[in-house]
Amino acid sequence: MSEQTWIVRPTLPTRCGDQKTLLYPPTDTLVLSFTMHGAWVLPTSIDFERYKQALAQTLSVFPPVAGRLCKKPDTEATKGDIYIELNNKGIPVSVVDDYDTERFPMVNVLVHPEEMEPWIDPIPMETINTDEPLVRFKFTKLHKTGQTIYTICWLHALGDGYTANLFLTYIAHFYRRASTSSLPLPAITKVFFPPPPSDQALADKILPLMKHLRDAKVPEELIPALMESEERTLPVHISFTPEQMQLLTKRATSGMPDPKVARLSKVDVVIAYLVLHYNRVLAEVHPEQQQVDTIVNTLDYRGNPAFAPTAMFGNCAITLTCPSFTLSPLPPNAGARDKELHFDRCLATIASSIRAGTVQSRNPKFLEPYLHWHNELCRRCYQEGKFQYILPVTDREITFNSSHAVNWRKAADFYESGSEWVEAKYTRFHSSSFIERYIRVFPTNPVWVPEKGAPGAKGIERGQWDHSLDNGVEAAFRLDKTIADTFQTRIKQELQQGIGRTFAQL
Template sequence: MLAEQTKSNESRYIVRPTLPTRCEGQDALLYPPTDTLVLSFTMHGAWVLPTSIDIQRYMAALSNTLSIFAPVAGRLCKKPDTEKGKGDIFLKLNNAGVPVSVVNDYHTERFPMETVLVSPEDFEPWIDPIPFTDVIDHDEPLVRIRFTKLHKTGQMIYTICWLHALGDGYIGNLFTTYIAHFYRGANISNLPIPSYTKVFLPPPPADPAIAEKFLPLMKHLRDAKSPEELIPLILQSEERTTPVHISFTSAQIQTLTKRATAGVPGSAVAKLSRVDVLVAYLILQHNQVVSELHPDQELIDTVVNTIDYRGNPAFAPPVMFGNAAITLTCPSFSLPSLPPNAGPRDHELHFDRCLAAIALSIRAGTLQARNPEFLGTYLSFHNALCRKCYQEGLYQNLLPASDREITFNSSHLVDWRKGGDLFDPDSEFAGIRYIQFHSSALFERYIRVFRTNPAYIVADDGTGGYWDMSLNDGLEAAFRLDSSIAERFVARTKEDTKRGFSRVFSNL
């Protein structure tokens, strides 16, 4: 570890892997097109720890983790360009290390992040950022870590900037979980071991009829744009939309799931996930508010789902180091109609059936993506479009394709708070009970779902407070929504949750 004192209140270190690493003898990992798709994306994570930890002990844990995750300590490089196009990207396994900075903050009286998902601007003061333009062939670290000691509150803010090209949320979470295990001296034998076998896919079928079937399912790539086109569209989207954050308790999600299951037609059997139903509810609420405020606008009838396809050895080993997610357009849904002269009970049943119709369309898309034959063909086209994006300098377009579409990306199966579990079993802060996790990036009608945090309620006089665990095992949904409907959408949803969805929509 190399230490550098940069300011009176900040120290910086470079942490390298403990040798030998699991990649000993390998010089590089060649990147498939899928990993190049997210070269300019950075994932931000922040853990709010209730008290300080031992930084030297943390860096020893990080060094041990890097011996298993050696690519994280490497550098991204590019082979020389040729007449045929840009040179391939590869990850140089040179054990160059990861920077860790420690900042002493003597002024902050309260950490400002409250919701799980926050804006990049909220993250900026707490991170050591990765410069987008200086990563490839610039000896630039791919992960940067910072600790900020809040001396007035006793908390420690632990943040990581992780270049998405290293891997997706599953791999990022596994990396931080290894660090936490090493820090506590816990047994790592129960943790999955990352695989560094990269999967390279064949070209897609040449049959135009097959392309016509599959390309509309990946419009975010089919309609990829140059930065000159996309950046103004993103800025315009941010101007006309408002961030929306809504938290649901486990009991509220359970109530919605029961209602959706009750609304499944006839003798059909469907295993709907909590997120299937949560997204269905948000869409139903959105469409109702739009119908009231903008009756001429088209309503959402199509869901785009971000699906992890790990576990199929032909396409992605279960613990493949890298990115293994597709964005798939699910089959469109149509909602049942209300009978004439419908009464309150009819409205109740209609709500259940509408929930079921939307959730079933989401589940149908998920099941389709798990079919190996379908997935293989999808990934061949996906891979070809990723290669095109890299060669032509295009970026995937995550903005809504039309008024009729909404996208969601759920991380509810990932227990991010475990990455901050840096307290010994005999500590009063042991486990994740008093740890809060935050991340960033919100887009228009792009629902991101995370597990909720416990809330620390500060006393009115500012001298203390208490932990509110009522949202434990709940879910937070966050996205940007047209500003003209955002306020009513939030108000209606809060009213529904307050009433337990007992008579939702019954008076419409």
């Protein structure tokens, strides 16, 4: 193998002009040491000189990405504030020539971090006051397949998935020399919230909805808990076709008291379906354990100017506990049809609780005090050196985080009109990190099916592309080893045999 690395700096002048620093609010300090990884399997090579020019143009639009993370001096009472020094120092881009790899190994959208390690240029744990770039890109040219593996390491402190995706989409547009007028211009600003009101009744109402922050842990407690969880659990991957998602939504809507006013999203129903199956398998394997009756959702609150502009650069997400749900028991001596109707009603009940939480999060009268407390708990976490507790808090909860609406594949669309590869039709996207009972939802990838039947890469074997999962979703998470295989097998069987069929056979 051979490798080259360049430092790419923004085209001057940048949008920040003479501004020297960008001060962080507490909401951005919650994820100071977390890194997001993404990998795109491009069907061909690209022009790296052209890519570097596109990246330089994008850094001019997003100048904080080319800066460095810094901290003001501590005082006796508090830690110093975090800020980005807008120094235009740039970010590294590496290109590796790989003459040995015959097949790219990743299959699922979400993979274990160890699978990602050979393909990324990692960011060190310490980035504050270290002159460490906040983003790193790496290209690996697979000469035996003709593919290129394009990866990013993005420090979460820069921004959430929305911010990273918008940044990548600008690069792709500039590379294709396409107009960026259709893309939102990132708002390089920060919102600083006041302290929460001294209203104990309001605090008693809001704080239980953010247990992940209220019960934050120091690393000495969190890291062993995460390691123990990984040893005790297995990864689960469930993919849904668009037709299956549509049918699930239809079934849930029909189970509503008034289907005419149902406003359930497809992701609401997919999560409800997974939870319903989890409870069913749990009742068989661990009847002594409490079943799930509460969903915790990760939500973006951009779009309300008082809290976050639509394209705000940074982290704009809250984790909200949705209203708990109660499933009605199956009537005694129920027939097959009654059981299917019961399935529809249960699906509707769970999906409705998720939708109720989403609707609540968009109400400014609720969101304003919620964000004030969210900001205050983020501030405490930073000052006390704690991290949000992302593992399940109780047996009764499952958390989910959906990236279904984010087109990650098109964020690496380097192909112009008329190309066979245009609009990332044959590009695959992968990310990493599994957490116990924390369901992550991503758009599915196209699959190359070789004639021999084994997964492969175009150019290795004859075969064809399978697009049956296009516009579908993959849900991935970890479950206890005693339940994971049964859960995954049951769902995959039902998706093949017909949704709701196994419930009718109980």
